[in-house]
Amino acid sequence: xxxxxxxxxxxxxxxxxxxxxxxxxxxxxxxxxxxxxxxxxxxxxxxxxxxxxxxxxxxxxxxxxxxxxxxxxxxxxxxxxxxxxxxxxxxxxxxxxxxxxxxxxxxxxxxxxxxxxxxxxxxxxxxxxxxxxxxxxxxxxxxxxxxxxxxxxxxxxxxxxxxxxxxxxxxxxxxxxxxxxxxxxxxxxxxxxxxxxxxxxxxxxxxxxxxxxxxxxxxxxxxxxxxxxxxxxxxxxxxxxxxxxxxxxxxxxxxxxxxxxxxxxxxxxxxxxxxxxxxxxxxxxxxxxxxxxxxxxxxxxxxxxxxxxxxxxxxxxxxxxxxxxxxxxxxxxxxxxxxxxxxxxxxxxxxxxxxxxxxxxxxxxxxxxxxxxxxxxxxxxxxxxxxxxxxxxxxxxxxxxxxxxxxxxxxxxxxxxxxxxxxxxxxxxxxxxxxxxxxxxxxxxxxxxxxxxxxxxxxxxxxxxxxxxxxxxxxxxxxxxxxxxxxxxxxxxxxxxxxxxxxxxxxxxxxxxxxxxxxxxxxxxxxxxxxxxxxxxxxxxxxxxxxxxxxxxxxxxxxxxxxxxxxxxxxxxxxxxxxxxxxxxxxxxxxxxxxxxxxxxxxxxxxxxxxxxxxxxxxxxxxxxxxxxxxxxxxxxxxxxxxxxxxxxxxxxxxxxxxxxxxxxxxxxxxxxxxxxxxxxxxxxxxxxxxxxxxxxxxxxxxxxxxxxxxxxxxxxxxxxxxxxxxxxxxxxxxxxxxxxxxxxxxxxxxxxxxxxxxxxxxxxxxxxxxxxxxxxxxxxxxxxxxxxxxxxxxxxxxxxxxxxxxxxxxxxxxxxxxxxxxxxxxxxxxxxxxxxxx
Amino acid sequence: xxxxxxxxxxxxxxxxxxxxxxxxxxxxxxxxxxxxxxxxxxxxxxxxxxxxxxxxxxxxxxxxxxxxxxxxxxxxxxxxxxxxxxxxxxxxxxxxxxxxxxxxxxxxxxxxxxxxxx
Numbered sequence: 005x006x007x008x009x010x011x012x013x014x015x016x017x018x019x020x021x022x023x024x025x026x027x028x029x030x031x032x033x034x035x036x037x038x039x040x041x042x043x044x045x046x047x048x049x050x051x052x053x054x055x056x057x058x059x060x061x062x063x064x065x066x067x068x069x070x071x072x073x074x075x076x077x078x079x080x081x082x083x084x085x086x087x088x089x090x091x092x093x094x095x096x097x098x099x100x101x102x103x104x105x106x107x108x109x110x111x112x113x114x115x116x117x118x119x120x121x122x123x124x125x126x127x128x129x130x131x132x133x134x135x136x137x138x139x140x141x142x143x144x145x146x147x148x149x150x151x152x153x154x155x156x157x158x159x160x161x162x163x164x165x166x167x168x169x170x171x172x173x174x175x176x177x178x179x180x181x182x183x184x185x186x187x188x189x190x191x192x193x194x195x196x197x198x199x200x201x202x203x204x205x206x207x208x209x210x211x212x213x214x215x216x217x218x219x220x221x222x223x224x225x226x227x228x229x230x231x232x233x234x235x236x237x238x239x240x241x242x243x244x245x246x247x248x249x250x251x252x253x254x255x256x257x258x259x260x261x262x263x264x265x266x267x268x269x270x271x272x273x274x275x276x277x278x279x280x281x282x283x284x285x286x287x288x289x290x291x292x293x294x295x296x297x298x299x300x301x302x303x304x305x306x307x308x309x310x311x312x313x314x315x316x317x318x319x320x321x322x323x324x325x326x327x328x329x330x331x332x333x334x335x336x337x338x339x340x341x342x343x344x345x346x347x348x349x350x351x352x353x354x355x356x357x358x359x360x361x362x363x364x365x366x367x368x369x370x371x372x373x374x375x376x377x378x379x380x381x382x383x384x385x386x387x388x389x390x391x392x393x394x395x396x397x398x399x400x401x402x403x404x405x406x407x408x409x410x411x412x413x414x415x416x417x418x419x420x421x422x423x424x425x426x427x428x429x430x431x432x433x434x435x436x437x438x439x440x441x442x443x444x445x446x447x448x449x450x451x452x453x454x455x456x457x458x459x460x461x462x463x464x465x466x467x468x469x470x471x472x473x474x475x476x477x478x479x480x481x482x483x484x485x486x487x488x489x490x491x492x493x494x495x496x497x498x499x500x501x502x503x504x505x506x507x508x509x510x511x512x513x514x515x516x517x518x519x520x521x522x523x524x525x526x527x528x529x530x531x532x533x534x535x536x537x538x539x540x541x542x543x544x545x546x547x548x549x550x551x552x553x554x555x556x557x558x559x560x561x562x563x564x565x566x567x568x569x570x571x572x573x574x575x576x577x578x579x580x581x582x583x584x585x586x587x588x589x590x591x592x593x594x595x596x597x598x599x600x601x602x603x604x605x606x607x608x609x610x611x612x613x614x615x616x617x618x619x620x621x622x623x624x625x626x627x628x629x630x631x632x633x634x635x636x637x638x639x640x641x642x643x644x645x646x647x648x649x650x651x652x653x654x655x656x657x658x659x660x661x662x663x664x665x666x667x668x669x670x671x672x673x674x675x676x677x678x679x680x681x682x683x684x685x686x687x688x689x690x691x692x693x694x695x696x697x698x699x700x701x702x703x704x705x706x707x708x709x710x711x712x713x714x715x716x717x718x719x720x721x722x723x724x725x726x727x728x729x730x731x732x733x734x735x736x737x738x739x740x741x742x743x744x745x746x747x748x749x750x751x752x753x754x755x756x757x758x759x760x761x762x763x764x765x766x767x768x769x770x771x772x773x774x775x776x777x778x779x780x781x782x783x784x785x786x787x788x789x790x791x792x793x794x795x796x797x798x799x800x801x802x803x804x805x806x807x808x809x810x811x812x813x814x815x816x817x818x819x820x821x822x823x824x825x826x827x828x829x830x831x832x833x834x835x836x837x838x839x840x841x842x843x
Numbered sequence: 844x845x846x847x848x849x850x851x852x853x854x855x856x857x858x859x860x861x862x863x864x865x866x867x868x869x870x871x872x873x874x875x876x877x878x879x880x881x882x883x884x885x886x887x888x889x890x891x892x893x894x895x896x897x898x899x900x901x902x903x904x905x906x907x908x909x910x911x912x913x914x915x916x917x918x919x920x921x922x923x924x925x926x927x928x929x930x931x932x933x934x935x936x937x938x939x940x941x942x943x944x945x946x947x948x949x950x951x952x953x954x955x956x957x958x959x960x961x
Contacts, residue, residue, distance in 0.1 A: 494914070494915075495912075495913075515868075516887065525912075525913045525915075526885070526887050526888060526911075526912050526913035526918065527887075527912045527913070528910070528912035528913065528914065528919070528921070528928075529909075529910045529912060529921035529926055529928070531912075532910050532912065533910075551866075551867055551868065553866060553869065554866050554867070554868045554869030554870075554910065554911075555868075555910070557910070557923070558905075558908050558909065558910075558923030559923075561908065562908070566905070566908070566923055566924070568903075569903070570903055570904050570905050813866065816872055816904075817872055817873055817874045817879075818860045818864040818865065818871040818872065818873055819859060819860045819864070819873045819874060819875075820874050823874065825879075825904055827879070827897075827904050828904075842901045842902060842903070843901070843902060
């Protein structure tokens with residue numbers, strides 16, 4: 005081959021793996037030899053994410069699923085032919101010919117033809133109403149046909165079949181059946197017991213599951229009417245999706261004389277090379293290690309190996325771990341290692357909880373020393389840990405059942421992350437081992453996720469290893485004998501809880517007093533707002549007075565939320581989400597007058613964006629005159645108490661949730677705390693106010709109210725836990741007083757109640773003992789301290805509006821106070837405006 | 844804007860504002876010759892500083908609204924947007940090497956604050 009000329013690679017197939025090959029080759033070419041790339045695709049659209057195909061019925065568009073837009077190919081000089089499959093390969097002349105007659109020469113040919121749906125030879129499969137589930141076009145056909153169908157079925161109870169069954173439900177069919185030939189669901193991943201649990205869960209969602217069913221005939225004239233089984237039974241259906249497995253697309257390889265497997269697939273060696281050294285095959289069309297890898301991850305690894313080898317790197321495709329964890333219609337299903345190995349080759353421990361829909365099985369070597377594999381259904385939280393234990397052949401603790409049941413009293417199980425060997429791969433995206441992380445934590449002092457991310461790139465890929473890394477941080481520190489004490493910063497060597505007590509005992513009211521008495525240096529952006537919060541929680545004096553304005557975070561300092569471009573957003577309080585038409589009109593008028601973008605927030609109020617700092621007092625003057633108060637959207641304090649409409653209007657409501665929500669919001673408004681606090685009140689068990697996702701949530705019962713605490717949404721959602729049930733309003737308020745004040749006094753800065761409770765020794769049991777049973781004897785104090793905050797509430801914005809000195813601070817230029825920031829720019833957006841995108 | 848006197852050839856002193864216009868241990872923004880400058884009254888140390896008002900990270904005119912403080916002995920300001928911190932003495936970003944802001948000399952005479960601009 006002439007090395008002076010650019011070599012030409014032709015890729016046949018533009019699916020996920022074919023695309024990934026292009027992506028990898030393009031990336032590698034940045035510093036290496038260059039290739040010219042031509043891609044032929046059979047489908048009319050560019051490669052898309054077939055793994056998440058079902059999301060198409062869930063509102064995702066074809067564009068959302070696209071791996072890279074068509075322009076990406078052009079930008080990277082890739083010649084792309086769509087709707088144009090390759091029909092012939094001349095290996096002598098080294099050229100391919102496409103359906104449309106394009107003849108393109110190649111130096112290397114990469115076959116990424118993937119697989120098609122396997123349709124078993126059953127009488128009647130050609131009838132109308134019978135579909136396969138493979139491409140977006142298939143889904144379009146299914147979708148339009150489903151409009152006139154009532155009963156649907158899926159043939160195949162594997163992963164894809166169950167996805168298709170979910171799609172039938174999403175499409176609104178009255179009945180959806182799943183028909184599986186094997187005696188269990190997902191026969192490749194889970195065992196009979198796991199399938200039993202999964203079946204119950206799926207049936208609860210409305211699917212009808214039929215196992216051990218061999219289909220004999222699809223009945224009906226031109227159109228499907230039903231399915232006849234070999235055992236004599238039958239089903240009446242209007243449509244059928246066949247998802248009975250895949251068939252590798254090897255017809256092109258076969259016709260050009262490449263070696264193919266008797267059961268289908270292009271035979272390749274460990275380097276993905278076919279019987280012709282210039283031709284490679286990757287993905288689901290390839291038979292490597294005598295098998296077809298029907299998952300996308302090994303397909304991507306094959307793409308990597310071929311791209312690497314073309315660039316001259318030494319790389320080999322090694323047997324790929326087929327462990328999987330997925331969420332199937334909301335049910336966790338995972339299998340790892342060898343899930344099916346059975347006694348006497350191993351010892352098996354299984355745990356089954358039918359009520360909770362959980363099944364766990366682990367297979368342990370006969371000598372009891374290592375984990376060989378296992379299955380998790382309904383709860384796969386331990387998947388990562390188990391997978392690592394299995395892969396690394398970690399020596400198991402004496403009671404290996406602790407691995408799936410958790411430690412039940414006594415010493416902690418020895419198989420935590422600290423029990424893994426040093427070379428255990430913790431972050432597989434970035435190939436980072438336990439030893440590397442321990443070194444960074446122990447020797448270099450990177451003891452936060454953030455600094456570890458910077459130092460090692462761990463947790464920056466899929467993020468799946470973050471919990472393991474967190475455990476590792478704690479484990480290493482504990483091992484070093486560190487009592488982990490979260491002091492504020494270099495200026496204040498106390499935890500927030502310690503400092504709060506000290507400030508209270510010494511009656512300190514300004515930042516300088518606190519720093520002079522208990523700190524050093526000049527403070528910083530960490531300790532200043534923390535002290536500001538403590539002072540506000542203790543004394544509830546105006547946060548902008550006595551030199552406290554400049555220790556507030558910018559949002560608190562200007563009593564508004566700073567947004568892109570430096571303007572602010574304004575949120576008046578709308579307790580319980582209840583608002584009169586007159587007040588709505590005022591908000592509209594103010595927004596119009598000051599040109600503000602308006603949006604209903606997630607907390608049932610109205611946010612007005614794009615206010616210049618100098619306009620804030622004017623805007624608030626109008627709002628306050630109309631009876632509004634500050635909504636504290638800028639503060640680490642109570643945000644909103646969301647409510648459903650409750651028994652006043654709702655036919656299901658058992659209590660007046662709106663009135664209670666307003667009462668609760670009015671009680672705790674303005675109370676400063678370590679982090680923001682959200683609440684909700686639902687009028688019945690349907691829980692429309694989503695109270696269980698709040699820091700404290702209240703749900704009406706026939707007899708009173710249930711109080712839940714410690715929930716939150718955000719990036720790591722967590723449900724609140726029940727603190728008290730069927731209590732009356734007064735008791736409920738008392739418990740909330742105690743709970744909030746206990747949180748305010750003991751949590752670390754910027755810690756939500758959920759995180760605070762997660763870290764609390766004894767957890768909910770302990771919290772209940774403190775708040776309900778008052779084991780510490782502090783309940784009266786907590787209630788009194790909260791009552792002080794309630795009694796001393798003043799609207800911060802009213803105080804600013806009425807105080808000319810405070811008003812003066814709301815100007816962009818102190819030397820030309822009437823002038824607004826000239827750099828602020830807006831763009832128009834749906835009849836309103838938005839902040840100009842920053843660079 | 845009034846030009847008071849020129850100390851060196853290239854340095855011009857501009858009257859920026861009154862002392863009470865800048866909150867103690869905080870900042871305020873002034874407009875000088877069309878340039879936005881943040882002035883900091885570091886009362887705790889009895890010092891005054893001035894820098895660009897623009898944070899170079901996302902080009903936001905916001906440093907005057909940031910919290911000031913110290914890192915070791917170095918006086919610093921934290922941008923309210925993403926908490927990039929800058930030395931008030933050198934303008935160097937302290938938690939991201941890639942950024943630098945301008946600093947300006949400050950003089951306080953008879954309750955008035957002046958800024959030296961080249």
